[in-house]
Amino acid sequence: MMFEHQxxxxxxxxxxxxxxxRDGVDIRLRVxxxxxxxxxxxxxVEVTLDGVKYxxxxxxxxxxxxxxxxxxxxxxxxxxxxxxxxxxxxxxxxGGLAPGVHEVHVVARVRSPYFPPELQPLPVxxxxxxxxxxx
Amino acid sequence: xxxPLKYGVxxxxxxxxxxxxxxxxxxxxxVAGTGATGIEILGETHVRGYPAxxxxxxxxxxxxxEQHRLEPTNFCCWVDTTLRLGRPMTVAEGAADLERDLRLAxxxxxxxxxxxxxxxxxxxxxxxIWSGASERALELAAKLDIVICPEIHSPTPLNHKVTHxxxxxxxxxxxxxxxxxxxxxxxxxxxxxxxxHDVPDPDEQLQAMMRGLAVDPQELLGIAKYIVFIxxxxxxxxxxxxxxxxxxxxxxxxxxxxxxxxYLSSEYEGQRTPWTAIDQVRRQHALMRKVEAxxxxxxxxxxxx
Numbered sequence: 001m002m003f004e005h006q007x008x009x010x011x012x013x014x015x016x017x018x019x020x021x022r023d024g025v026d027i028r029l030r031v032x033x034x035x036x037x038x039x040x041x042x043x044x045v046e047v048t049l050d051g052v053k054y055x056x057x058x059x060x061x062x063x064x065x066x067x068x069x070x071x072x073x074x075x076x077x078x079x080x081x082x083x084x085x086x087x088x089x090x091x092x093x094x095g096g097l098a099p100g101v102h103e104v105h106v107v108a109r110v111r112s113p114y115f116p117p118e119l120q121p122l123p124v125x126x127x128x129x130x131x132x133x134x135x
Numbered sequence: 136x137x138x139p140l141k142y143g144v145x146x147x148x149x150x151x152x153x154x155x156x157x158x159x160x161x162x163x164x165x166v167a168g169t170g171a172t173g174i175e176i177l178g179e180t181h182v183r184g185y186p187a188x189x190x191x192x193x194x195x196x197x198x199x200x201e202q203h204r205l206e207p208t209n210f211c212c213w214v215d216t217t218l219r220l221g222r223p224m225t226v227a228e229g230a231a232d233l234e235r236d237l238r239l240a241x242x243x244x245x246x247x248x249x250x251x252x253x254x255x256x257x258x259x260x261x262x263x264i265w266s267g268a269s270e271r272a273l274e275l276a277a278k279l280d281i282v283i284c285p286e287i288h289s290p291t292p293l294n295h296k297v298t299h300x301x302x303x304x305x306x307x308x309x310x311x312x313x314x315x316x317x318x319x320x321x322x323x324x325x326x327x328x329x330x331x332h333d334v335p336d337p338d339e340q341l342q343a344m345m346r347g348l349a350v351d352p353q354e355l356l357g358i359a360k361y362i363v364f365i366x367x368x369x370x371x372x373x374x375x376x377x378x379x380x381x382x383x384x385x386x387x388x389x390x391x392x393x394x395x396x397x398y399l400s401s402e403y404e405g406q407r408t409p410w411t412a413i414d415q416v417r418r419q420h421a422l423m424r425k426v427e428a429x430x431x432x433x434x435x436x437x438x439x440x
Contacts, residue, residue, distance in 0.1 A: 005155045005409050034150040036179040040218055077218050083154050083180050113217040113253030113262075120217070 001084055003030040007126035008106055012088065014132060015096030022096030024060075025049065025132075028086045032108035032124040036083045039063060039076035041111045043121040045089040048105040054091045056109055062088040097132050104130045137434070138396030140387070140427055142420060143173030143208050145366060146181050148403035148412050153180065156409045160199065165413050167203035169420040174200075175366075175400045177211040178236055182243070186235050196243055208398050209284070209316070209364050210245040212236035216253030216262040224253070229268030233283065234275050241279040247363055249286055249316050257340060259291050266304060269313060276312040284363040286316040289323065290344045293354045302361055314363035317355070318402070323347035323380045327370055347380065352389035359393035370405040372418040376425070387426045399423055 003009060012028025027047065031037070044056030061068045063081060067090070081087060089106065109121035144166040149157060157165075159181065166174050182188050188196075200207065214232045216224040233250055240248045250269075252261040269283055276283050291297050298315070305313050326346045355362070371379045390399075401416045 002158070003155045005151055030154065034147065034180065035177050035213070036185060038215065038218055040220070041215065074220050080179070080185065082183070082185065084183060111217060113215045114213070114251045114259070116254060116257045116259065117217075118257070 001086070003086070006030075006128065007032050007108065007124065008104055008128045008130065009086065010128075010130055012086065013102075013104070013130040015134060016090055017096070019135075022135075023092065023094060025091045025093050025097050026062075027089050027091070027104060027106065027130070029089060029106065029108065030086060031081055031083050032126075033110055033112075037081055037110075039068065039073055039079045039081055041113075042073055042081070042087075043109040043111055044070045044073060045109065046107040047089060047091050048103075049091065049093070049097065050103050054093070056107070058092060060090040060092070062090060096135070099132055099135050101129050101131050104128055137391040137394065137431075140390065140396065140423075141173060141398045142169070142171045142423065143175055143398045143400040144169060144171050144416055145175035145177075145209075145211075145400045145402045147175075147177055147211070148401050148416050150404075150412075151407045152409055152412055159183075159195075163199045163203045163205065165416070167205055169401075169417055170424075171401075171420065172204070172206060173208035173398050173400065174205045175209045175211070175398075176207075178239060179213065182239065186239050188239075193242065200244070207240075207244040207246070208400055209247045209249055209366075210236065210240035210243070211249045211251070212240075214250050214252045214262075214265070214268065216264065224262065224264060226264045226267035226271065229262075229264045230271035233268055233272035237272060237275050237279055237281055237283075240281055245281065247282040247284050247314075247316070249284055249364070249366075252285060258295075259288075260297060261285070266300075269304065270308060273308065273310050273312055277310070280312075282312050282314050282363050284314045284316040286318050286366065287321065288318040289320040289348050290340060292321055292348055292350045293317075293358060298358070302358065305361060315358065315361045316364045316366060317362055318366045318368045319381055319386060320368035320404075321348050321350040322352055322382060322386050323368075323370075324349040324382055325380050327380060352382070352386045355389045355395070356393045359395060362393075362395060362397070364397055365390070365395070365399050366402040367399040367419065367423065368402045368404060369415075369419055370403075372415060372422060376418060376422050378419070378422060383423055383426045387423060388430045391427070391430055 017023035
């Protein structure tokens with residue numbers, strides 16, 4: 001699929017879980033890199049929603065319908081995140097967010113083996129206002 | 136008269152635009168529109184279904200090449216030595232990665248692959264498996280007639296242990312299927328305004344990289360026979376067609392004096408606002424062709440560079 005230019009996509013920003021019993025917030029991302037990459041090179045994604053930070057250690061990541069925690073991401077050396085497919089970072093947030101416009105900040109932690117070891121992982125930042133529609 | 140240079144474009148130039156405001160077909164149109172004859176791609180980025188595209192994609196690839204009269208030049212790939220946290224990559228795994236990309240590059244008609252090996256130090260010394268892995272892959276490279284060419288990229292200058300070890304490898308093995316790819320970022324002699332990568336607390340080495348290594352292009356003459364491909368890295372060319380960072384007026388004459396007749400493949404790495412890259416690449420082609428024409432004219436009237 002084709003994406004918006006920036007990493008955080010407007011479409012896909014939504015509460016997760018059954019209506020009335022939301023258990024998280026989903027944010028759709030395009031690959032935070034100039035190349036597709038094996039998922040093990042994505043060392044988690046930190047998210048800040050309206051100023052509240054949710055750590056990369058506890059956020060989940062969904063790709064092609066498969067949900068990964070950090071350990072699962074680090075072990076995913078055979079799954080290739082393709083440039084034309086979205087990834088979904090899922091913030092575990094009981095009740096989800098209220099409908100409306102929210103400030104979303106994302107830090108994707110990308111390991112690039114050809115960069116010096118002490119720069120790993122390299123944080124890739126993005127910020128936007130995004131609109132959540134359904135409670 | 137020295138050999139004419141060939142002009143190409145790497146689709147890396149259209150980073151962020153590719154997959155958002157342009158697809159592969161638009162990329163081909165913009166590349167061909169510069170008058171280029173060659174197209175360079177990044178396997179993991181531009182091949183849908185990498186590393187095993189379906190037959191329909193491969194058919195379309197060849198249709199686009201024919202329609203736009205472009206030839207595949209260099210195929211960029213990676214040997215991700217730290218793919219697995221907790222244990223390093225083995226020589227056999229590195230060789231398998233190279234062979235995977237050699238096969239795909241061959242399927243798509245490329246002449247060379249540029250593997251980017253993981254590094255083990257601040258000054259970008261590649262993981263030592265590069266040597267064993269490359270040696271194992273040489274047989275397949277020879278069979279497919281593809282040259283493996285790691286790149287010399289800032290902050291690594293030409294006169295450096297990394298470059299010397301690649302040359303030693305070529306001499307030791309006697310291979311015709313391993314060479315050097317030079318990224319023209321090493322000739323940068325004026326500072327970058329802004330930095331496209333998001334680096335925390337840039338230290339002295341990174342700041343030096345932003346100011347520019349300012350390698351003397353005349354150093355190319357001593358290593359010319361090992362050079363397979365040039366990635367014509369640049370960052371900004373202004374309305375007066377002046378490159379703000381890379382001294383083409385000395386780089387291009389040095390390449391011609393060295394007898395280089397291969398590709399200059401545009402690698403734009405600057406502002407990523409949508410559609411900026413298209414015109415920047417066009418400016419670079421106008422500039423490089425102008426500098427080459429001026430050099431040729433100076434030679435044809437018996438002048439000396």
